[in-house]
Amino acid sequence: MTSPQSPVKLTPRLETLFTRGRDFLGVEVPIMCGAMTWISEHGLVGLMSNLGAFGSLAAGNMPPELFEEEVKKTQALTDRPFAANLITIAPNYLAHLEILCAAKLSHIVFAGSIPRRTEVELAKNSGAKVMCFASNKSIARRMLDYGADALILEGSEAGGHIGHVSTAVLLQNILYDYGDQVPVFIAGGIATGFMIGHLGLMGAAGAQLGTRFVVAEECQAHDKFKQVFIKARSREAISTPQYSSKLPVVAVRALNNTAMDNFGTLQLDLLKKLEAGELTRQDAQFEVEKYWVGSLREGAVEGDVEVGSLMAGQSVGLIKKVQPLREILEELVHDADVAVGRAQERIAGGSAAEMS
Numbered sequence: 001m002t003s004p005q006s007p008v009k010l011t012p013r014l015e016t017l018f019t020r021g022r023d024f025l026g027v028e029v030p031i032m033c034g035a036m037t038w039i040s041e042h043g044l045v046g047l048m049s050n051l052g053a054f055g056s057l058a059a060g061n062m063p064p065e066l067f068e069e070e071v072k073k074t075q076a077l078t079d080r081p082f083a084a085n086l087i088t089i090a091p092n093y094l095a096h097l098e099i100l101c102a103a104k105l106s107h108i109v110f111a112g113s114i115p116r117r118t119e120v121e122l123a124k125n126s127g128a129k130v131m132c133f134a135s136n137k138s139i140a141r142r143m144l145d146y147g148a149d150a151l152i153l154e155g156s157e158a159g160g161h162i163g164h165v166s167t168a169v170l171l172q173n174i175l176y177d178y179g180d181q182v183p184v185f186i187a188g189g190i191a192t193g194f195m196i197g198h199l200g201l202m203g204a205a206g207a208q209l210g211t212r213f214v215v216a217e218e219c220q221a222h223d224k225f226k227q228v229f230i231k232a233r234s235r236e237a238i239s240t241p242q243y244s245s246k247l248p249v250v251a252v253r254a255l256n257n258t259a260m261d262n263f264g265t266l267q268l269d270l271l272k273k274l275e276a277g278e279l280t281r282q283d284a285q286f287e288v289e290k291y292w293v294g295s296l297r298e299g300a301v302e303g304d305v306e307v308g309s310l311m312a313g314q315s316v317g318l319i320k321k322v323q324p325l326r327e328i329l330e331e332l333v334h335d336a337d338v339a340v341g342r343a344q345e346r347i348a349g350g351s352a353a354e355m356s
């Protein structure tokens, strides 16, 4: 099947700067739309790839038949590469992995937690390129030992489930050491081409954005959800606390609303039940994840922006309007080029001054 859309192109100097990311992803523009549960469905993923960038299907904990259908629908929309993002702690995870291997997907992203070596091998043996998240240097090393072909560093500024470390620190902790060995893609807090250009200069293979793509015109998220994003300030995208080490929970970054209060109440309630022996820790953690999946559906799909979760990164404060996806990508490329051009001018100016 051919792509009806003509792809967005990089400028010549960005082509050079991002050669590694383009070759690895097999795309014109190594900008990834991060997988977002309920949001990254076949339409958005297929369009992203048809426009020359890179989409990622969110597997979440979808029933396997539904996920298989989503993979097939995406393949019917585009003949360009795209990924699927697997949540290694989801009950349906292994079934999802099997589906992707059978579908011969070009790229598989392991998310949620650390995949087993055998799972990475299974993915690679199917012919897929494997991408793994790394939240510190030892995990990065381990993932590369397991055979990961590329790394994604996602800073705590990001929307959704997050790690503890900021993008700036991950860059210094991992990108500078591993960026020459494997393609490293950067996520968390990125909403502008200026930032993408500077990340390229630092050695990043490309960038992954989530929050910015939520407000793409073609994104299926509810209009009320998008409108909240347009008005929100960065400081309103807060992360959830963990009340006790007895119930470890992965932090979630979202805009502050009733969903965040309700999560606090749920956590306290689950802790009480844990302490009373009415619930195992695993069951309690399952309840937490079930809450977020349901709550995000209420917000992103049903448009209940008070009670439903509004998962968003701090980059939400940099977003001004709903735009067609092509326009967003063209703007990102244009601004990345401006940033790199300015850097080149500064360097040239510096050299000239040194010589005189």
Ligand SMILES: Cc1cc2nc3c(=O)[nH]c(=O)nc-3n(C[C@H](O)[C@H](O)[C@H](O)COP(=O)(O)O)c2cc1C
Pocket: 033, 034, 035, 036, 037, 039, 058, 060, 085, 111, 112, 154, 157, 158, 159, 160, 161, 187, 188, 189, 190, 208, 209, 210, 211, 212, 310, 311, 312, 313, 314, 315
């Ligand atoms: C609403 C929403 C849902 C998300 N769901 C997932 C998910 O299911 N799996 C995943 O790996 N990341 C998920 N993410 C993270 C994104 O894939 C991406 O890495 C992140 O949004 C990048 O940071 P940014 O929000 O600052 O752009 C989600 C993010 C948002 C905003």
